Amino acid sequence: MPFAAIDxxxxxxxxxxxxxxxxxxxxxxxMDHSMWQAQIAALRDEFRCISWDGRLHGRTEDDGAPHxxxxxxxxxxxxxxxxxxxxxxLVGHSQGGFLSLRAALLAPGRVRALVLVxxxxxxxxxxxLAQMALVAEGFRAGGPEAVAPELLGLLxxxxxxxxxxxxTWLAGWQRQPRERLAAAVGVLMGVDDLAARLSEIxxxxxxxxxxxxxxxxxxxxxxxxxxxPGARPLVTIPGAGHTxxxxxxxxxxxxxxAFLHSHAHPTADAAG
Numbered sequence: 001m002p003f004a005a006i007d008x009x010x011x012x013x014x015x016x017x018x019x020x021x022x023x024x025x026x027x028x029x030x031m032d033h034s035m036w037q038a039q040i041a042a043l044r045d046e047f048r049c050i051s052w053d054g055r056l057h058g059r060t061e062d063d064g065a066p067h068x069x070x071x072x073x074x075x076x077x078x079x080x081x082x083x084x085x086x087x088x089x090l091v092g093h094s095q096g097g098f099l100s101l102r103a104a105l106l107a108p109g110r111v112r113a114l115v116l117v118x119x120x121x122x123x124x125x126x127x128x129l130a131q132m133a134l135v136a137e138g139f140r141a142g143g144p145e146a147v148a149p150e151l152l153g154l155l156x157x158x159x160x161x162x163x164x165x166x167x168t169w170l171a172g173w174q175r176q177p178r179e180r181l182a183a184a185v186g187v188l189m190g191v192d193d194l195a196a197r198l199s200e201i202x203x204x205x206x207x208x209x210x211x212x213x214x215x216x217x218x219x220x221x222x223x224x225x226x227x228x229p230g231a232r233p234l235v236t237i238p239g240a241g242h243t244x245x246x247x248x249x250x251x252x253x254x255x256x257x258a259f260l261h262s263h264a265h266p267t268a269d270a271a272g
Contacts, residue, residue, distance in 0.1 A: 001059070004082040011079060012059035013052035016040065020047040021112070021264045022088040024076065026096030027051070028118075028243065029188045030155070030173065030181065032058030035093065038249035042257055047264065050088075052079060054099070056184040064183070068190055069095065073102035077110065089113040089264035091256065093245060094216060098191055104201045105194075113263040114205040114230075115256060118213050118242050120220040121227075123193040128215070136185040144173035144181065154214055157241045165246055198227040204263040205231040208255055210240030210248070232259065 003010040014033055023043060025036040033051035040049045053060040054072050076099060080088060089112045092100035097119025104111040124132070138147040148170045153159065159166045173181060205228045209221030218236065225234035235255040240248040 003061070004079050006075060006078045006082065008063055009055070010061040011052055011075065013050060013079060015083065016044045016049045018044070018048045021266065022085050023047045023049050023260060023264060024080070024088045024090050025049065025051040026054065026076065026090065026092040026100055027057065028094035028096055029184060030057070031093070031169070031243075032172065034058075035243070035246055039091070039245055039253055039256060042253040043260065046257075047260060050079070050083065050085075052076075054095075056180055056187065067187065068192070069098040069187070070102050070106070072099040073106055076100070076103050077107055080110065086110065087112050089115070089260055091115040091117070092119060093117040093243065094119050095188055101194055101201065104203055105197060108202065111203045112266075113260065114201065114203045115208065115259065116205065116221070116224060117208045117245060117252070118210055118216050118221065119224070120216050121194040121198055121224050122220060123191060124189065129189055132185055132189045136182040136189075139178050139182040139185065143178050144170055148173065155242050157247055162247055195223070195227070198224065199229060201228055201230070203230050206235065206255065206259040207231060208235045208237065208244065208252060210237050210242060210244045212240060213242045215242045
């Protein structure tokens with residue numbers, strides 16, 4: 001099981017290896033590297049795929065110190081250093097998109113292309129923050145079972161449509177300490193607004209968004225696709241909620257592979 005020792009923390013990651021261009025896949029809040037299995041299966045013949053667990057998630061061993069998504073972006077860049085990777089395409093779901101955007105601002109020369117899946121560049125409105133506070137307190141007071149029915153519905157859609165996904169992710173939460181889950185939600189609540197800085201990101205970009213996403217409404221994806229200078233046309237996934245890489249992998253893979261084939265290779269025309 002590979003780990004990277006970065007600044008007193010041990011980050012768990014998976015690396016398919018190989019000579020292809022590097023693609024780093026960053027998971028959403030309360031998820032982990034395994035959410036990308038279907039995408040890695042579609043990409044690994046052409047690309048070297050690296051997926052990882054961020055602080056407070058999965059198998060990563062962190063110190064629990066306060067952090068934000070700028071720190072997470074630095075974690076990603078340090079992981080690239082650890083693996084000897086100079087440049088990569090970054091694919092991020094939700095909070096994985098938050099940190100990928102910040103990595104593109106911190107180190108633009110290291111980001112060959114950017115894919116943002118059901119993510120956003122703005123701070124949360126007050127009603128969303130209130131809902132997240134209830135989720136965090138639910139984890140602390142009652143554990144995963146207290147929040148799973150409603151939260152998994154928001155993340156994955158109705159249980160009767162995706163029963164296996166609901167069971168899998170509930171079991172994953174049950175293996176985590178309650179306070180760790182609550183703290184992860186707390187980091188999510190603190191995301192800062194980047195809307196005014198999107199014009200600084202010149203890398204080719206693709207925004208993929210579930211049409212029925214409730215936690216991150218579609219209009220936030222539309223905004224990024226309109227403001228990012230290198231953005232290609234928005235890809236909307238019909239019928240999908242917040243986590244289409246899990247619930248609708250086929251259309252996500254189709255869009256992702258076509259974009260990365262055109263823009264993640266060293267010889268790709270960044271202006272095309």
